[in-house]
Amino acid sequence: xxxxxxxxxxxxxxxxxxxxxxxxxxxxxxxxxxxxxxxxxxxxxxxxxxxxxxxxxxxxxxxxxxxxxxxxxxxxxxxxxxxxxxxxxxxxxxxxxxxxxxxxxxxxxxxxxxxxxxxxxxxxxxxxxxxxxxxxxxxxxxxxxxxxxxxxxxxxxxxxxxxxxxxxxxxxxxxxxxxxxxxxxxxxxxxxxxxxxxxxxxxxxxxxxxxxxxxxxxxxxxxxxxxxxxxxxxxxxxxxxxxxxxxxxxxxxxxxxxxxxxxxxxxxxxxxxxxxxxxxxxxxxxxxxxxxxxxxxxxxxxxxxxxxxxxxxxxxxxxxxxxxxxxxxxxxxxxxxxxxxxxxxxxxxxxxxxxxxxxxxxxxxxxxxxxxxxxxxxxxxxxxxxxxxxxxxx
Numbered sequence: 001x002x003x004x005x006x007x008x009x010x011x012x013x014x015x016x017x018x019x020x021x022x023x024x025x026x027x028x029x030x031x032x033x034x035x036x037x038x039x040x041x042x043x044x045x046x047x048x049x050x051x052x053x054x055x056x057x058x059x060x061x062x063x064x065x066x067x068x069x070x071x072x073x074x075x076x077x078x079x080x081x082x083x084x085x086x087x088x089x090x091x092x093x094x095x096x097x098x099x100x101x102x103x104x105x106x107x108x109x110x111x112x113x114x115x116x117x118x119x120x121x122x123x124x125x126x127x128x129x130x131x132x133x134x135x136x137x138x139x140x141x142x143x144x145x146x147x148x149x150x151x152x153x154x155x156x157x158x159x160x161x162x163x164x165x166x167x168x169x170x171x172x173x174x175x176x177x178x179x180x181x182x183x184x185x186x187x188x189x190x191x192x193x194x195x196x197x198x199x200x201x202x203x204x205x206x207x208x209x210x211x212x213x214x215x216x217x218x219x220x221x222x223x224x225x226x227x228x229x230x231x232x233x234x235x236x237x238x239x240x241x242x243x244x245x246x247x248x249x250x251x252x253x254x255x256x257x258x259x260x261x262x263x264x265x266x267x268x269x270x271x272x273x274x275x276x277x278x279x280x281x282x283x284x285x286x287x288x289x290x291x292x293x294x295x296x297x298x299x300x301x302x303x304x305x306x307x308x309x310x311x312x313x314x315x316x317x318x319x320x321x322x323x324x325x326x327x328x329x330x331x332x333x334x335x336x337x338x339x340x341x342x343x344x345x346x347x348x349x350x351x352x353x354x355x356x357x358x359x360x361x362x363x364x365x366x367x368x369x370x371x372x373x374x375x376x377x378x379x380x381x382x383x384x385x386x387x388x389x390x391x392x393x394x
Contacts, residue, residue, distance in 0.1 A: 002194045003029035003163065005353060006182060008170050008210055009202035010034075011041035012146075013331045013338055015153035015164075016346035017200060019075070022160035024354045029196060030154070030162065031184060033169040034273075037150030040204055040338060043225060043307030044146045045249060045261040047240060048340050050111055051086055051138035052102040054315055056364040057337060058109055060344045063360060065140060067343035075156035079148045080254070084238040086141035087125065089292065090134045095244045099136045102244070106138065113138050127236050129294050136244075143240055143251055146339055173199065173213050175325050198327045198353055205270045205310035207318070207332030214325040217370055218318055220333045222270035224306040225261060226277045226285060230299045232256030241292065248288035250296075258296060260289055265336070268308050277304040311335045319345055319365035321352060329353065330367055 005021055007014045010032025018028045032038075048068055053061045072078055090096040103113040114137045121135040122128055154164045167187035174181050179197040186192065201210045208218040233256050242249040246263035253259060262285040268275045282304055290297045310333040312318070317335060322328035331349055334341060344360055351358035 001179065001197065003027045003196045005029070005198040005200060006031065006180060006194065006196035007200040007202055008173075008182075009204055009207070009332070010036040010150065010154065010164065010166065011039060011202060011204055011338070012037060012150040012153065012342045013041075013334070013345060014200070014202035015150045015157060016342050017202065017331065017349050018162045018164070019153050019157040019160065020346045020350035021353065022157050022162045024350055026354060028157065028162040029194065030157070030164045031168045031170055031182070031194075032164070032166050035166055036154050036164070037147065039273075039307045040309035040334075040336075041150045042147045043227065043305055044336070044339050045225065045227060045259065046143045046146045046251070046339070047086070047242075047249070048142040048144060049086055049242075050141055050340075051088055051106055051113055051136065052098075052244065053106075053340070054337065055105065056316060057341060058106070058111075059361040060348075061337075061340050062109060062111065064341050064344035065142070067347070068142065068144070071343065075152055077148075077152040077155065079152055080145035081142060082144075082254070083140070083142040084240070085137055085139040086240045086242055087121075088136045088138075088242050088244045089121075089128075089132050090244055091131045092133070096134045098244050099134060103136055111138065111140060125237060125241075127293050127295055129290075129292050131291050137239070141240065144339070149339070149342075170210070173210065175199075175214065175327070179327065198329070200349065200353075201328065201330045201332055203332055205308045205333075207310060207330065211330065211367070214322060214328055216322060216324055216367055218312070218330070218333055218367065219370060220310040220312050222268050222308050223265035223311050224268040224275050224308055225336075226266055226281045226304070226306055228260045228277070228282060228285065228301050228304045230258040230260070230296070231302050233258055233296070233299050236295070243288070243292065248285055248292060250289060250293070257302075258299070260285060260301075262288060265309070265311075266306065268306070270308050273308065275306045275308060277306050309334075309336055314369075317341065317345070317365050318367050319348065319362050320367065323366075323368050
């Protein structure tokens with residue numbers, strides 16, 4: 001047996017889970033086809049957002065946020081955690097109503113959210129443009145540098161004895177009386193079979209393939225963020241600024257650069273695993289940015305990037321045990337929410353694997369929620385999504 005637990009996927013979920021399992025004394029092997037954190041984990045905006053969080057995810061997100069505040073102490077490295085809060089902005093009546101609804105929902109779970117009128121918003125953040133009508137503020141929201149998270153957790157897991165393998169592709173897997181056999185191809189092209197008692201599917205946008213080897217359907221489709229960053233700008237804002245519909249969001253790093261994101265996500269090709277941000281998408285998002293913060297018009301964008309994420313039609317992850325195969329666990333398709341939920345998801349998985357149960361609220365995320373026709377349903381959804389992102393501005 002090469003390890004008690006094999007984890008397919010070296011993103012933040014896979015690396016966090018490896019670290020949690022090593023803390024509990026289990027031997028762990030992480031297999032990553034490319035580089036650690038090289039896809040959705042490393043290309044996100046970096047938001048740790050509770051305000052406006054998807055309702056079924058909020059209890060798990062609150063638990064994760066408490067863990068995030070201790071992460072740097074836990075792993076002994078900085079991931080540039082900054083708890084300056086998030087400001088959500090409204091530019092019309094519907095968005096003002098959404099701010100109020102998000103505040104009511106968050107308060108029901110004990111999350112303090114402050115509603116702020118236009119005059120007070122301008123007083124606090126005088127750079128805001130004329131289109132801003134109202135705001136809300138959640139002091140518990142935070143950010144991290146997503147490029148640092150997965151590699152930092154991988155190093156922490158390695159220090160505890162985990163084996164982390166980059167550029168090792170899992171070609172197939174099967175379950176037998178001895179556990180799991182994984183047919184792998186190394187970076188030099190050599191093939192070998194690795195064995196483990198337990199298998200974790202943390203393969204992100206490619207997790208449906210692994211699930212299919214065991215007769216399960218994860219009806220996901222691939223999409224990608226459009227992120228940009230400016231040259232260093234004189235300090236003007238501490239919290240993350242986020243139009244409530246997600247059309248544009250921005251934050252300033254400790255070095256002064258402004259990181260910019262905006263929805264909707266872009267259609268991407270998960271087969272070739274190569275993506276880029278189209279120029280028209282960049283221009284659309286920059287137009288939205290300067291409508292909210294007009295002074296940023298004077299500064300240059302120095303880099304743009306994207307990656308590949310796995311999405312499901314209900315915008316919730318698959319998290320928990322397989323419905324067909326004992327010893328198989330899924331932790332994938334986080335639909336853009338993996339960074340926020342990561343520490344709690346990893347803890348829940350480690351508890352399930354080592355004790356058979358977890359008290360964390362993961363019931364809504366089980367793979368059993370998908371019917372046999374789920375693949376056909378998501379095919380239609382993916383076409384609709386792709387049509388939307390390809391033909392709508394932004």
